[in-house]
Amino acid sequence: MASSRFLLLILIIISGYIFISNYTYTRGKIARANGQHLYLKSAVCGFFLFSTSYLLKHLYSDSIAYQYTLNLFASVFEEETDRLTHTAILSLTLSLYLLILLQLPVYWVEPLIKSRLIDSVLLRLRKKHKNKTINYLIRKIDVLWATFQYLSLSYVKWLQKKALGGNxxxxxxxxxxxxxxxxxxxxxxxxxxxxxxxxxxxxxxxxxxxxxxxxxxxxxxxxxxxxxxxxxxxxxxxxxxxxxxxxxxxxxxxxxxxxxxxxxxxxxxxxxxxxxxxxFKRKVCACGHDIYLPRPHRQNVPIATSK
Missing domain, CATH: 2.30.30.100 (SH3 type barrels.)
Structure with a gap:
């Protein structure tokens, strides 16, 4: 019994640590935390994931979506573990799903937007199809994609700023x-x-x-x-x-x-x-030396711009 409770505690702390050490908002703060604070923050986050997993299991344990998403990995150990340990394994899976969902704009959406792949595909579809109904649907998709780009980039900027911790x-x-x-x-x-x-x-x-x-x-x-x-x-x-x-x-x-x-x-x-x-109009410093020493052959080249 004691070993199962110890395993339960370890799984809760691990699930919390996986999330806070990889999520952009918290990873910088965790890197600067000492050992005791790290354990405490991991335990708090793990307990939140454990409670959420227990609630989802209680409400949706019979649904197909639950069985093939949150319970997909934990079902392998369902017969060998008690109910609380099984819920702790669910919390591990939930931490991974949340990381994928919250970090997706950081690692994938921004490069996808910059590549303009979807914009070029939508432009080709508008030129190819002359049907009014199809063009109307393409325009709606274009509006949704533009809204998604704005919200994603706003989220990434907010996340990056918050991760700095006021530095x-x-x-x-x-x-x-x-x-x-x-x-x-x-x-x-x-x-x-x-x-x-x-x-x-x-x-x-x-x-x-x-x-x-x-x-x-x-x-x-x-x-x-x-x-x-x-x-x-x-x-x-x-x-x-x-x-x-x-x-x-x-x-x-x-x-x-x-x-x-x-x-x-x-x-x-x-x-x-x-x-x-x-x-540089003064040319000479008060110490007697030139303020600008180099004598370049070319000026105003494109590299000296913000773009």
Missing amino acids: PVDELLLQLMSGDGGAIMTCDEHGKVFIGFVLRMPDPVLPPEERVVSIAPIMSGSMCKEFQQLHITTDYTDAFYTYHNKILDHQNIEDIAALVFTKRIKILRRFDIELFDNF
Whole structure:
């Protein structure tokens, strides 16, 4: 009897841990939690899944949908386990189903929308069929698909923002990466400066000392130690000009990324490219050095844009 109760407790904790460690909203918080908090949160989530599974079993145990979905895996052990242990196995299955349902927009819907596969299929169908009834149905499907895209992308953005846990650095990076697409300027503890566009957010699961932000650099330089003026030493737009079409392809853009450790960032701010010329009108810093050192052969190349 004691062993069955121990097995019941372990199954409840495992079902909760599977969910909270993989769901985008909670996985970052779980990665930063200590051992005792992890057990407690897993147990709370597992108890909620266990209670929901018990309720579903009590209400829909005779339905075909229940037998071929929630009870499909647990039915194998139904004769060898007691009622509570069987319900705990149901909670494991329920945690997997909920993860698939809630994480589907994160991993599958957004790439599907960006590929525009369904949009091209609907466009071909509208051109191919001239029947009014069929065209009416296609338009209705098109409206439903557009609504689904909007709701899915809104859910993904909300989920990503909530997963940051109110971290102002991560919230600024997310806003620049998925919002207006502006450039950022990072300055580390040694005064090294990178200016560019955010390509990838820091992984919240990694320890703080291993978290990095991926940047497509436009320029780099350093901060004047005496007067805290920005000195630009490298202009990447000139170096990337000869093959910028390949770089702008999303498949190759990670090849030119600069990885900046978030723990070493001392200053993080927006960098307004439109004010770039006004910023360098002074030409010389108060320390006597040129503010802008490189002398590029080409200017205004397409890589120095938010797109």
